[in-house]
Amino acid sequence: MAAVGTLNDEALKRKERLKAMRDKRAVSKTNDDVSEETEESKEKERLPKPSFRSYKPGSEKLKDLSMDTIKPSDVTDIIKDQIDAGKTEHVVSEVDLNNLAPRKPDWDLKRDVSKKLEKLERRTQRAIAELIRERLKASQDDLAYVVMGAGVEREMEDDD
Template sequence: MSLAEASEARKARLTALRKRKDGEITEADGTAQPLIKNRNFDPESRTLKKHKVDDTVMEDTVENRVKGMAEQIIADDEQRRAQELDVFNIAPKRPNWDLKRELDKKLAKLEWRTQEAIHTLIRQRLAAQKGESDDIVGAMNAQERQNAAESLSDDEDE
């Protein structure tokens, strides 16, 4: 088969496909007849098919669920825009809440040291009242001696 014959055969196939696509059938004698597609034609009864209208409405579909939702969202948005902006709802109730948040850690340490100092003062006053010393300076010295003695006993234990 030469190139020219192959080209002619291909052209013939392409024209036949084009005619089939357009709906024409070529007979052996060269006449073209329209192709009957059975979309709307019933070959058994030789009549047109009647279209059946399906009026069944599906209850649970996405379209039915979101029906009217866009209008509702737009209406809600317009209503929010129409309301006056209340500055008191935006601002914090206490203007120094962020400062208190940062200082809580530092205040916890100071609170512990304050309590420790109060306990020391109370011990000194109690020691002064028992008669170990008449003044607070003597009570403080007694407290220091007691702390030193405790630290020495701790060192001996180790």
């Protein structure tokens, strides 16, 4: 039985705690309502007042907040100065046709390949000279004799 008595006591304590929580919540709600009202009034005070530039309000309260109409300034003088500054007095007497003519479609390829072609040209010249030397060695002729013989043959052809 002792256990039942303690359960009843605990139930009563629980009911009291719940009642205290409800009362506390009710008090905080009333405080929140009051604080919400004060916050709303503070917000209204903090909000900026509207200023109407191009809108003409209908109510009398807002007419005081409208701004005076501003007339646009005259910009014709500024525009005339800019137009005069844009006119050039010098006339181009000669036109360089190379600058006006469009480039060939492969000009950039030729530009990029030109360095490689220079190397290949040197190698080609060396290879041709090497082939000539090999032919001369193969024919077992003296280089001076061949050169002189070619010179003599040319003279004979010139005489004819």
